[in-house]
Amino acid sequence: MIAVIPVKWSSRLPGKHMLPLRGRPIVEIVYRKVSDLMDCVVLSKYEVSVPYEKDRSENILDLVSRLMEEYSDGFMLIGGDMPFFLREDIATILRAGQGTGASPTTPVGPEPMFTLYRPCALKVRRLSDYIVGCRYRQVSASSLSPLALFNVNTPEDYLRARAISSERPDLIL
Template sequence: MKAVIFAKPSERLPGKHLMDICGQPMIKMIYNIFVDSSFFEDVVIYSKYESLDISGVNIVKDHSKGTIIDSLISALREFKEFFAVAGDIPLVDREIIEKIMIKYNGFPIAPINTDGIIEPLFAIYNDSILDEMVTHSQKDKRIFSFLERKFILVRLEPIDSVKLYNINTLQDYIDAKKKIRC
């Protein structure tokens, strides 16, 4: 299985994927965590950036237009089966990856954080749902109702939910850097 790290330009925090964490771009740090986990045959960054050049990483261009559901459909067509990863979760670690991997039995799976929110970009997708996902996206660009109906959902403990903390603002970035031990 591949790990596919999604990255698109941010309106709220431009350049966030390239912001420095522990002496490297945040997205490269996440990439390395997934490579070092040893769960994946390959790790790729699936990027909507016009130009993204990070030494030592495999970058595949995401040519889809629209929302995250469109990117996920595009990735399903490209990769067939993958662990989807947000490119802005620098607190992620091997332990939380393993908790999802060991529960995967061929059916798409996604975690629910302690706030009751399903995490579409920390989930395992496969092409068994591709046609239904395309049909859903033609009527509704929101992915959450689709995940509720078609995915095995795994509740996260508070200690795990914090590992999926997204960086969307400068304050998020500052807070995350305080929590990370380099």
């Protein structure tokens, strides 16, 4: 199994993946956690501080569709802006997705950026449509660590992430 960490442009918080928490870029924190557990590739639209390949996809849906063709055994997509998950959270998703895909589910729906995808021939308009249409196993977000699905999308999120990383340095290694 391989993990894919996408690094896309952000209009709400440009360069968010390279913003530091305790002196390290967010994408580096994510990469280190994942690469300790499994093979991973960072697909980035711009230069980042970890080994990466240039992302040539038009959008995240295009990227996932192409990855489904490339990785016949499936892949785990992990947001490059999600610094606080634990290694056990990845293990929980991988266990749930044996033989199928698996996604954490929150009260607002599935979290497509922390999902184990398996090839599925659906034509969809949103990533969550793969999760529902392909009948991936749903993993309650409550079975993951409390901050596993926290992502940095806005300046306010970044300020909160800085506070969390100061209070809980163990969450970022």
